[in-house]
Amino acid sequence: MLRHTVWERAPFLVLALAAFVAAERAPGLALGVLLAMLFLVTGVGGVLMPAWMDIVGRAIPVTLRGRFFALANLAASAVGFAGSFLTSHVLETVPAPRSYGICFLYASACMALSYIALALVREPAASTAAPPVALRTYLARVPALLRRDANLRRFLLARAFAIAAMMASGFYTVYALAAWDAPPSQAGVFTTLLLAGQVAGNVSLGWLADRMGHRVVIIVGLAATVGANLLALGAPSLAAFGAVFVLAGIQGAAISVSNLNVLLEFAPTPREQPTYVGLGTTSMAPVACGAPLAAGLAADAFGFTAVFAAATAAGVIGLALLVFAVRDPRHSGHVDIN
Structure with a gap:
């Protein structure tokens, strides 16, 4: 993983170079470099996610993962909040595009520190190693896995409805500013309230996940989404x-706390955890891409309230599936909670 994760970090140096060298002389080239680097960062991150979660699954006990992710999220939010002031200062005092180059250099430094921290992690040895198989053979096993695991199928269906329920979130600010003729500065107030909700959620839901399971946390999160759409x-x-x-x-x-962690618990054996994480994230990609597009078209054709109503209906369906059809995998008997 250390060998490949370099490609999540090196693009920020490339972006800094593009900002210093090409942005003024060839803005089209700089834009192309930006899009290519974003594609590389997100693509490599997606490919490495199952491997990262496999390390988490072996290094962190089940009943500590919720608090681990919550603490990591809180630390990242705090550093990001502090970094926003530095970014604002650079953008205000240094002419563009040099200011963007400096920001990318700061990002590269943070990525380097992240790499050093990852290199210091001592990965526990796998109890059983899966024999290598060809990619075609590996992919051919996925349909059989879904047929075998009905609980996972129901969970993925509930997740699809949950993602559809979140499609309205991108329109909250636009709708509120227009409905009450609020000044643009109100968007900053909304951002502060969003961060407050995230902090409160991380503080409480990490503990809840470790005590009662990630399914409960996902139910709480989806109930919050339904409540937001109704409000x-x-x-x-x-x-x-x-x-x-x-x-x-x-x-x-x-x-942040539970969506990936719960997939580790669905896996019947530790060596199947990367497969479950990869399947659980990849299978949601069509919904994650299509729902916001459909919401945008619906907002243009029928208005924001129609989008909020449709998102509410999707959330209620997903909530019903999670509560009545999905069993908590932690209590299925195959999860080692020690």
Whole structure:
């Protein structure tokens, strides 16, 4: 993993070089480099995610993973918040595009520190090593896995509806500013409320995940999404609408704490954990890409309230599936909680 994760980090140096050298002389080239580097970073990150979660699954006990992810999220938020002031200072005092180059250099330094921390991790040896198989053979096993694991199928269906329920979140700010003729600065207030919800969610949901399981946390997060959509439909004032962003922040915390961790617990054996993580994330990609596009088209054709109503309906269906059809994998008997 150390060998390949370099390609998640090196692109920021390339972006800094493009900002210093090409942005003024060849802006089209700089834009092309930016898009290519973003594709590389996200692509490599997606490929390495199952391997990263495999390390998490072997290095961190089941009943500590929720708090581990919550603490990591809180630390990242704190550093990001502090970094936002530095970024703002650079952008205000240094002419563009040099200012962007400096910001990319700062990002490269942070990525280098992250790499050093990852290199210091001592990965526990796998109890059983899966024999290597050809990619075609590996992919051919996926349909059989889904047929065999009905609980996983129901969970993935519930997740698809949960993603559809979140499609309205991109329109909250636009709708609120237009509905109450609020100044653009109100968006900053909404961002603060969103961060407050995330902090509160991470503090509480990490503990809840370790005590009661990640399924419960995902239910809480989806219930917060349904509540946010309902409140967006019926908020009587701009101040009341602020609660929508607090609930959206709680949902974001639930996703960060539990969405990947629960897939580790669905896997019947440790060596199948990377497969379950890869399947659980990749299978949601069509919904994650299609739902926001459909929401945008629906907003243009029918208005924001129609999008909020459809998202609410999707969330209720997903919530019903999680509560009544999906069993908590932690209590299935194959998860070692020690």
